[in-house]
Amino acid sequence: MAEPIIKLENVWKIYQLGKVELIALKRISLEVAPGAFVTIMGPSGSGKSTLLNMVGALDSPTRGKVFLKGKDISLLTEDQLSQLRGKTIGFVFQEFNLLPNLTAIENVMLPMIFQGTPLEKRKEKAKELLISLGLEDRISHQPAELSGGERQRVAIARAFANNPEMVIADEPTGNLDSITGKKIMEVLVDFHQKQGKTIVVVTHDPHIAEYSEEIVNIKDGEIIINHQQAAKVLWSK
Numbered sequence: 001m002a003e004p005i006i007k008l009e010n011v012w013k014i015y016q017l018g019k020v021e022l023i024a025l026k027r028i029s030l031e032v033a034p035g036a037f038v039t040i041m042g043p044s045g046s047g048k049s050t051l052l053n054m055v056g057a058l059d060s061p062t063r064g065k066v067f068l069k070g071k072d073i074s075l076l077t078e079d080q081l082s083q084l085r086g087k088t089i090g091f092v093f094q095e096f097n098l099l100p101n102l103t104a105i106e107n108v109m110l111p112m113i114f115q116g117t118p119l120e121k122r123k124e125k126a127k128e129l130l131i132s133l134g135l136e137d138r139i140s141h142q143p144a145e146l147s148g149g150e151r152q153r154v155a156i157a158r159a160f161a162n163n164p165e166m167v168i169a170d171e172p173t174g175n176l177d178s179i180t181g182k183k184i185m186e187v188l189v190d191f192h193q194k195q196g197k198t199i200v201v202v203t204h205d206p207h208i209a210e211y212s213e214e215i216v217n218i219k220d221g222e223i224i225i226n227h228q229q230a231a232k233v234l235w236s237k
Contacts (some may be wrong), residue, residue: 001185002029002033003034003035003036003053004032004033004067004068004070004090005032005033005068005069005165005166005198006030006031006055006066006067006068006166007030007031007032007065007066007067007068007070008028008029008030008031008051008054008055008061008064008065008066008067009029009064009065009067010027010029010063010064010065011025011028011029011030011042011054011061011063011064011065012025012026012027012028012061012062013025013050013054013059013061013064013066013221014062014063014118023221024048024050024053024175024221025035025045025050025051025061025221025222026221027222027223028051028054028064028221028222028223029223030051030055030216030223031209032055032166032198032200033198034165034196035192035196035197036193036197036198036199036200036213036214037079037157037189037198037199037203037211037212037213037214038198038199038200038210038212038213038214038215038216039200039202039203039211039212039214039217040055040200040202040203040216040218041196041202041203041204041206041209041213041215041216041217042204042217042218042219043204043219046203046218046219046220046221047220047221047222048191048202048204048216048218048220049170049202051121051168051202052085052168052202053198053216054066054159054202055064055072056085056086056089056091056168057081057084057085057089058085060073060074068081068084068085068088068089069088071083071084073154079232082114083115086111086114086115086162087162087164088165088166089116089162089165089166089167089168090111090158090159090160090162090164090166090167090168091159091162091163091167091168091169091170092152092155092156092159092167092168092169092172093155093170093171093172094171094172094174096151096152096154096155096175096210097155098143098145098151098155098158100142100143100144101142102142103139103140103141103142104130104135104138104139104141104142104143104146104154105123105126105127105130105139105140106126106165107122107143107154107155107158108114108125108126108129108147108154108157108158108161109125109126109161110121110129110158110161111161111162112161112162113124113167113197114124114185115162117162118137120137125161126157126161127139129157129160129161130153130154130157132157133153133154133156133157133187134153135150135153135154135157136152138150139236143176148175148176148177148180149176149183149184152172152173152175152176152180152184153184153187156169156172156184156187156191158190160197161190164197165197165198166197166198166200167188167191167197167198167199168198168200168201169188169199169200169201169202170202170205171186171202171203172185172188172201172203173185173203173208174203174207178207181208185211187206188201188211189211199212202216
């Protein structure tokens, strides 16, 4: 059996607010296998964002262990973790998080700079990704000149810039209408099905969860259900 990309073992996250302890996560054990399509689902305040930070190796647990590609992240320096995370995981955010003064292609090129990719290769890869997402006429546009759906597609292209094994999408359709949101989810499904990429989507929307093969429900900082479901065949039409 293939080694999980991310593995959480009995993870707790506790925040100290003055004299009060806020338990954001408790007893979380979770594995994300290569090639999986997983949805982490729960209402506002359930611990979804904190769990996303753990799955994305963006934060360390108060107790328990997080393993990224089999490596205990607590034993890595910040530089080692940053390099490993940059190669392994891409992120898509609800607010897009594009730099407003950069064009679409420059935004997509940005993560490749931190991995030391040469300029010409950065340009070539970014252009190829944007064209594959139907943005060939928007390559030189800045975010303010793009629609919400176009901005999210640029953000997805940026997430895939370093050819990561896994992409984590945090409420990727949260700021989009339902038709545009469906198109964005189909883009993620396409990367999953055609390139075998691991996708983790964090959402409160049960319609978004229907696209995945595995649903992890979280409530009050604990996983309450973790079950497999039959993947929808979205490309059969």
